Amino acid sequence: MSEQAPGILVILSGPSGVGKTTIVRKLLALGDPPIELSTSATTRSPRAGEQNGIDYHFLTKEEFEKRSAADEFLEFVEVYRTGHYYGTLRSEVEARLAQGISVLLEIDVEGAAKVVEKYPQAITIFLRPESADELERRLRDRGTETEEAIKRRLETAKHEMEASDWFSHHVENLADAADNTVTQLADIIRQEKEKRCSKN
Structure with a gap:
C-alpha cells in the first residue's frame, strides 16, 4: 500500500480590503479542491x-x-x-499536512515570508485589487474604520503590493467578480496538488 501523500500548504495574502475573507469563504464552500483553513x-x-x-x-x-x-x-x-x-x-498546520490534508493560511505578506522560510514548498498566492482607488473604496464602504485607520491600511497595502513580487501566483480580485477569482484560486491549488502527486 502506498504511503499517503502529504497535504500541500497554500498561503493567501493580500492587502486589507481586497476581499480575502469573502474569497476564502467561497473557496471552502466550493469543496474542490478539498482544503482546510488554519x-x-x-x-x-x-x-x-x-x-x-x-x-x-x-x-x-x-x-x-x-x-x-x-x-x-x-x-x-x-x-x-x-x-x-x-x-x-x-x-x-503540521498535523493536518502529515495526514494528507491540504491547509490554507490567510495571512499578511510579512507572515507569509516567515512561513515560507520554514515551508519553502508552500504555494504562495497574492490577491491584488484592480486599483488603489478600488481598494480605498472597499475600505471606506466597510464603515468600520476611522480616517486614520484607513490611511494606515492604505499605506500598508502600498508596501505589501510593492513587496509581493516573490509570490508564485498573483490573482486580481475584480469588483463583483468573486466567483471568477475563486475559480482561478481553485485551479491553481488543483494544478499544484497534481504536480506534487505526480512527483511522489
Whole structure:
C-alpha cells in the first residue's frame, strides 16, 4: 500500500480590503479542491458573533507570549501598530499536512515570508485589487474604520503590493467578480496538488 501523500500548504495574502475573507469563504464552500483553513490566534477581543476556536483562537497577551517562547507559532506579527498580535499555530498546520490534508493560511505578506522560510514548498498566492482607488473604496464602504485607520491600511497595502513580487501566483480580485477569482484560486491549488502527486 502506498504511503499517503502529504497535504500541500497554500498561503493567501493580500492587502486589507481586497476581499480575502469573502474569497476564502467561497473557496471552502466550493469543496474542490478539498482544503482546510488554519484558524489564526490573536490577542484582540472577539467581535460580535465571533467564536473562539472557529473564527480565531482568542488568547491573552500573556498566553500568546508563553506560546511564542515555546516556539508554538510558525509566524506571528503585531498588526497595524494596534498592540494586538496575530499568529499561526504549528498545531493548526503540521498535523493536518502529515495526514494528507491540504491547509490554507490567510495571512499578511510579512507572515507569509516567515512561513515560507520554514515551508519553502508552500504555494504562495497574492490577491491584488484592480486599483488603489478600488481598494480605498472597499475600505471606506466597510464603515468600520476611522480616517486614520484607513490611511494606515492604505499605506500598508502600498508596501505589501510593492513587496509581493516573490509570490508564485498573483490573482486580481475584480469588483463583483468573486466567483471568477475563486475559480482561478481553485485551479491553481488543483494544478499544484497534481504536480506534487505526480512527483511522489
